Amino acid sequence: MTTPFARIAELPQHVGQTVTVRGWVTHLRSSGKIAFIVLRDGTGLMQGVVVKNAVSPEAWARFGELTQEACIALTGEVKAEPRSPGGHELGVSELAIIGPSPLDYPIQPKEHGIDHLLDNRHLWLRTPRQVAIAKIRHEVEQAIHDFFYERGFLRVDTPLLTAAIGERSGLFSTEYFEEGNAYLAQTGQLYGEAAAAAFGKIYTFGPTFRAEKSKTRRHLTEFWMIEPEVAFNDSNDNMRLQEDMVSFIVERVLERRMPELTELERDVSKLRLVVPPFVRLDYTDAIALVQKKGSSAKWGDDLGAEDEALIVADYDKPVFVMNYPKEAKAFYMKENPADPRTVLCDDLLAPEGYGEMIGGSQREDDYDKLLHRIREEGLPEDAYGWYLDLRKYGTFPHAGFGLGLERTIAWICGTPHIREVIAFPRMMHRLRP
């Protein structure tokens, strides 16, 4: 006789029926002749109740062999039970061990140090908090795809192996046949610009790599970036797209992932405030603001983490800081006609100290000005031939931005460090598991 299998999330539909549930033991309690097994199957938590007199001696003996994280199958009648985690429990009639687990499982339902947890990241992922974060990440990713799909954007996948182009900071290199070195992509933007001329509105969604020796709660060496690029958008349009997108993501998570936000004990009242429009601070005004608050930053400097915190403290939503000095920003940003010392760009600073969530700009579309900037930066001109071609053959105003996925998720989840919001974080001193 076989019984149907059920996932824990489906148990409400099976009340009164006998089913088999498979999963991993998260907790065991025994009172001599009655025992409780908390089971996790990825869809939820459930309690199995084993009464000695109600099962075979063999099944009762198998209960004695159970350990945390053993993979088992429990068969029994489903009933609603408020005392059970998840709200439903199984009156166990049969218990089978699918995969035993030895006694040295390294993660307890207690506090652990971060080093121990990261060494055991492959097992840490099983805990409720990590599951909640993963579900919110999934929701954010899906929201981004939906946002762009609904607005007629084409998704373009750009190469991860590239010749040396992109940002100025550290590159990871690898041998590439007869071509010498290839580098892991730091951005898909330049390819995105090429695609924008072909398809109009595009976005990229993929991993990027930075060999920066950064050890802060906001940095990973491998992180995911979403980079829209839109033909005929100017810098203002660009910021409008950013605030619409960020608000869309937050709204979606609030709408569909409240249980997970609750698991994380996130104060959602702050997230509910995130609706367009966001404040737009001119860089010059931002400098004046932080100076008034005691910062030593002066015009021409990039804003430090401390300065960003001073700015964000005045607002309960993300804040744009726009039109930075040319020297502080990348070569491809368009000169600001109103003030040629600056470029048409923006950083979107997340609230609550999560730092720069987005960097965006209108791109330089003048062939000569772009070439001049490439030379000024001492960049290898021949490597940018194809990029210059975009200004040679039908140049067009366009703008885009890069959203750091992990920073966005860390902010929404309220996690102290972004290493928790990616399944297997890559950092300066962390390459495994």
Added chain:
RNA sequence: UGGGGUGUAGGUCAAUUGGCAGACCGUCCGGCUGUUAACCGGAAAGUUGGUGGUUCGAGUCCACCCGCCCCAGCCA
């Protein structure tokens, strides 16, 4: 790469400031028919990150090395 901190049982941390290395959780053994990070009784568990030094004596002080954490720079 700088500045600060830290490293003791499987995990999280103590050790009266240089004088017998301990607690809780977990694990093991025993008890308990409604538990909720169960509870009660008992037990096992240590090259105190490494190397050298000072000392009658070092977890503790000194030097160097290693690992990790936090902050900064760089960026998303």
